[in-house]
Structures are given as structure tokens and as C-alpha cells.
Amino acid sequence: MKHRRTPTTPSTRRRRLPLIRIVGGGLFLCGCLFVAVRVLASPTGVIDAGLKQCRSAVSEARAHGASTYAPEQLAAAAAAYEQAMSAWQRQNRRSFLVRDLDSVRIRASQGAALALEAVSRAVAVCDSLKKSAHVNIAIASQSVEDIRDQFGNLAMSTAWRRRLVESELLLSQARAALQRADYLVASRKLDRVIALSSQIDNEASTRIQRYLASKPLWIQWSDETVAWSRSHNDVAVIVDKMARTCRVYSAGRLSCEFAAEFGPNWMSHKLRQGDDATPEGRYRVSARKGAGQTVYYRALAIDYPNERDRTLFRAAQKEGRIPSGARIGGLIEIHGGGGKACDWTNGCVALSNADMERLYRMARAGTPVTIVGTSGKP
Amino acid sequence: MKFKALVSVAAVAASMGVFTGCAKAPTADIDAAKKAIETAKTAQADQYAAASYQSADDTLKAALAEVEKQNAAMALSRNYTEASRLLKVAATLSAKSEADAASGKEAMKAEIESSVTATKSALQAAKDLLKKAPKGKEGKEALQAMEAELSTVDASLVQADADVAAANYVAAKDKLTAAQGKIQQITDELNKAIEKTGGKKK
Numbered sequence A: 001m002k003h004r005r006t007p008t009t010p011s012t013r014r015r016r017l018p019l020i021r022i023v024g025g026g027l028f029l030c031g032c033l034f035v036a037v038r039v040l041a042s043p044t045g046v047i048d049a050g051l052k053q054c055r056s057a058v059s060e061a062r063a064h065g066a067s068t069y070a071p072e073q074l075a076a077a078a079a080a081y082e083q084a085m086s087a088w089q090r091q092n093r094r095s096f097l098v099r100d101l102d103s104v105r106i107r108a109s110q111g112a113a114l115a116l117e118a119v120s121r122a123v124a125v126c127d128s129l130k131k132s133a134h135v136n137i138a139i140a141s142q143s144v145e146d147i148r149d150q151f152g153n154l155a156m157s158t159a160w161r162r163r164l165v166e167s168e169l170l171l172s173q174a175r176a177a178l179q180r181a182d183y184l185v186a187s188r189k190l191d192r193v194i195a196l197s198s199q200i201d202n203e204a205s206t207r208i209q210r211y212l213a214s215k216p217l218w219i220q221w222s223d224e225t226v227a228w229s230r231s232h233n234d235v236a237v238i239v240d241k242m243a244r245t246c247r248v249y250s251a252g253r254l255s256c257e258f259a260a261e262f263g264p265n266w267m268s269h270k271l272r273q274g275d276d277a278t279p280e281g282r283y284r285v286s287a288r289k290g291a292g293q294t295v296y297y298r299a300l301a302i303d304y305p306n307e308r309d310r311t312l313f314r315a316a317q318k319e320g321r322i323p324s325g326a327r328i329g330g331l332i333e334i335h336g337g338g339g340k341a342c343d344w345t346n347g348c349v350a351l352s353n354a355d356m357e358r359l360y361r362m363a364r365a366g367t368p369v370t371i372v373g374t375s376g377k378p
Numbered sequence B: 001m002k003f004k005a006l007v008s009v010a011a012v013a014a015s016m017g018v019f020t021g022c023a024k025a026p027t028a029d030i031d032a033a034k035k036a037i038e039t040a041k042t043a044q045a046d047q048y049a050a051a052s053y054q055s056a057d058d059t060l061k062a063a064l065a066e067v068e069k070q071n072a073a074m075a076l077s078r079n080y081t082e083a084s085r086l087l088k089v090a091a092t093l094s095a096k097s098e099a100d101a102a103s104g105k106e107a108m109k110a111e112i113e114s115s116v117t118a119t120k121s122a123l124q125a126a127k128d129l130l131k132k133a134p135k136g137k138e139g140k141e142a143l144q145a146m147e148a149e150l151s152t153v154d155a156s157l158v159q160a161d162a163d164v165a166a167a168n169y170v171a172a173k174d175k176l177t178a179a180q181g182k183i184q185q186i187t188d189e190l191n192k193a194i195e196k197t198g199g200k201k202k
Helices: A010-040 A044-063 A071-092 A102-151 A158-179 A183-232 A307-318 A353-362 B002-020 B027-042 B050-072 B081-132 B137-165 B169-196
Strands: A235-240 A245-250 A253-259 A281-289 A299-302 A333-335 A368-372
Touching (some): A044 A071, A044 A102, A044 B050, A071 B050, A102 A158, A158 B137, A158 B169, A183 A235, A183 A245, A183 A281, A183 A368, A253 A353, A299 A353, B027 B050, B027 B081, B081 B137, B137 B169
Parallel strands (some): A235 A368
Antiparallel strands (some): A245 A253, A281 A299, A299 A333
16 A cells, blocks of 8 residues: 655644755854955965065165176076966966965075075175185286286287286276175186286296297307307407306406397297398398497497308208298397397397497407396396 | 745755856956066066065066965855956066166167277277387387287287177177277387487377
8 A cells, every 4th residue: 555645734834944054054153264264364465475474585685785796696586486376376267266376485485595596606605706816816917017028128019018008997896896896707807817827927928938948059159159258368259148248258257238129039040031030140240330430339249140141041941941932031230229128129239328438448340249048047 | 935945945045146256367467567577578677676676576476376366265255356466567577677677788789889999999999000110120029019919908808899799798898998908008018119219100
């Protein structure tokens, strides 16, 4: 037998209605409570404070010159801030019931930490560059001054001279940068000055070493010349290019010493006509030119080129070191007109007129004249 | 019955209002402020008006953070007044930094161009003086040396021109000042040499 559903009567419905209301109201209250807890517990204030701290830290890093002295750290801090902001924007588009703001907080915190790191690094790098710039400007200034003083006497090549001027210009620019506290620019320019100076120094040292390779031969020539003067009880002349002197020996003893000037290319041995080099070798006075016979007050011509010079000339031509049509040259003299404090002759040895007068009186045709790169004596 | 239905509908609408909110983010102000800062950056305000540009950028960042702070709040409690104010300030500061940059650049450019003209004139004068220097054997090496030095200074001025073209006025100024010093030094040496031989100083 089937049970028949009891039809709902008005009294039955009246008993069910309060129950529905109670359950519905309870659910509503729970929902409101949940929302209230979610809202009150929201870390918006914390996030905002964290981002503000990160922004301030990045600004402080910039104020300490991090864009110059710690650019990578500053960029990382700025990127962390932007990532935090992007994450916050993404979370704000979601329902507040499901937002996750931990990633925002973490990125903001990382950004602030990176910015502090940028400040530390910027201060340290700036301080270090400032100290090294002050030290290096003194070193660079001294290097450049030394090159001007010392190598100015070494027949400076055009390439050296250009590098030296470039160094001087960079040094001036470095001083200007240092004055406006731009330590990075100052350091870079000073590094370049020191590098150029070092390059000139190395090249000059190499050149001097090559020059001094013949020193033993020159010392031998000098000693033999002095010995000849002693044994013949006669006058002999030794010209020392590096010492810039013209020494007169009489009976093997130093009689007098004069300051001498040479050709601009004095560090080279004369190979050909027009090379402005003063030759090295053992020569003799071939002619004496008195007043009216020379434009240089008085002159003693020497017998350049000798056999050794001719041999060297032929070898240089064969090796292509001088043009095939070049001439060996001649007319090398010791003459007056000097005292100009520079190397100006075409290869001759120049003395002041007063000194030339004295030498002219002492020397005669056949007097040995030995020209050396250095005699080893100062 | 009908009254109850109406009350129910009103309650639902009010609930929807609570959750969807009434205040809107100031997107027009955001766009205007962002555009202003980009324009200032294009005008090199970050180089020529660094302080005012940075102030504008910081204000914009603060404004955008304020917008998000309000976006995070409950709909009924959102208030974008402060954000709008900050955005307008950021736009104003950006415009100021752009104007500062323009006037700063113009002033520096005028100063540098004047310096370029003066330095090139001095260099040409030194070259002309070199031609008039005594040509004797004793001066030959010294003249060749000065010629090489002036040539190096000339090369430095070419670099300065490149800096001016790239609007690197600080670098250009340093090069010009250094060149002027060197030119003066060479000119003084030339004048001494000319005076020594009895010529007239220039």
C-alpha cells in the first residue's frame, strides 16, 4: 500500500518559515563575519609602508650617486620596486577574498634591501675613486713632467710628442673632472694618462737600450783616443753625444770640456745625407776654417765618411733601411754658432763661439776627433 | 508579497553595490602624468634638470602607489582624491623639469658654442704665428715639435665637436678648456722665439 504524501497545510508552512529564516540569517552573518575578518586582516597598510620604504631607499641611493657608482645595484633595486607594484596591481584586480599579497611584500622588502646595498656600494666606490684619483693625478703629473724634462733631450719622435700632448690634455681634463667631484671620469682619464706615459717610457727605454748596445765599442774608442793622446803627447778630441760634451785631451789628460749641440736626430748614427744625425766614429780633422771661411765663426772639418761609414751605408741600402738613391753625405764639422740650447745642426757638432775659438787654437789638421754615443763618463 | 519581493531586490542591489564600489581610479590623471614624465625624459630632463626630474618621478611613483592603496580598499571606502592630487603635482613637476632642461641645455649650448669659436680662433692664430716664426736651422726642430703639438690639439677639438653634436656639453667643455691652455702655452713659446730674433710679438 503506497504512502500518500501529507499535503502541506497553512499551519505546516507557518512552522517551516522560521527555520528557513534562522538558517539563512546564520549563513549571512557567517558570510559577513568572514568578509570582516578578511578586510580587517588585510595587509594593505603594511604593503603601502613597505613600498614607501623601498621608494625612499631607491631615492636615497640616487642621492648618493648610485647611478654612477653602483648602477647595477640601483637598477636591481628599481626593478624590484616595479615588480612589487606590478604584483600589487595584479592582486588588486582579484577578489579580496583570494588576494595573495605576500609576493608584493617580499619584493618590496627585497627592493629596499637592494637599495641599501646600492647606497653602501656607491659610497665605497666613490670614496675609493676619490682617493685613487688624488693619488693618480700626482703620479700622472709627475710622469708627464718627467717625460718632458728627460725625453726632451732624447730626440723625441713625432709620435712620442703627440702622445705627450695628448697626456697633457687628458691631465687637464682629469683635473676639471676632479674639481667637480666627477671621480669616475677623472679616474678614467688618469688611467689613460698613465698608460700613455708608460708607453712613451717603455719606447724610450727600448730606444736607449738599443742606443747603448754600442757602448762597449764607444768606451774602447774613447780609451784608445786618450791613450793615443798620451803616447803622442798631443791633442785629441772626444765628442760625447749623450753627455753633450766636447772634451779636449792633451798628453792624455783632460784639458778642457765644452758644451756641444748636435743634429735633431743625434741619437742615430749618421747613415745618409739629410738625416740630421751626428755620426759616431774615429775621425781626424781634415781642414781648419778660420774667420771668413765659414758662417759659423770657426770650423774644423772632419773626414766623415770613413771606411766604416761607407760599409754601414752600403749595408743599410742593401737592407732597404735607406732609399736606393740616397747619398752618404759629408761636410761634417765641429763649428761655432752654438749655445742655442737645442739640437739644430744638420749633423755637425756646434760649440759656442768662445769655446770654438779655444778649440780652434788647440786643434790642427790630423787631430783625432772621436765621436761616441757615450764614453761612460757623465 | 510584492513588498517583500521589492525589499529582496533592493537588498541584492545594495549588496552588489557594496562589492563593486562607486569611486573610480583617476585613469585620465594617470595617463597625463605618465605622458608628462616621458616627455620630460625625452627632453633629457634627467640629465639637464636632474633634481626636478627626480622629484617629478618620485611624486609619480608615490601617486601610483596611492592609487593601488585605494584599489586595495573596500569599494565604499575608496577615495582617490589624494592620488589625483599627487598625479597633478607629478605632471606639473614634469613640465617644470622639461622647461628647466630646455633652458639649461640652451644656456650650456650657447656657452660651449662660444668657447668652440674662441678656441678654434686661438688655434688658427697659433698656426698663423707658427708660419711667421724664424725659420733658421736652430728653430727647425722646435717648430716641427710645435706643429706636431698643435696638430694634436686640433684632433682634440674634433673630439670636442663630436661631444657638442651628441649634446655632451660637460665633456666638450673639459676638452675645450684643456685645448685653450695648451694653445696659450705654445703661443707664448712662439712669441718668445720671435722676440728673441727681434720680431714683433703677436
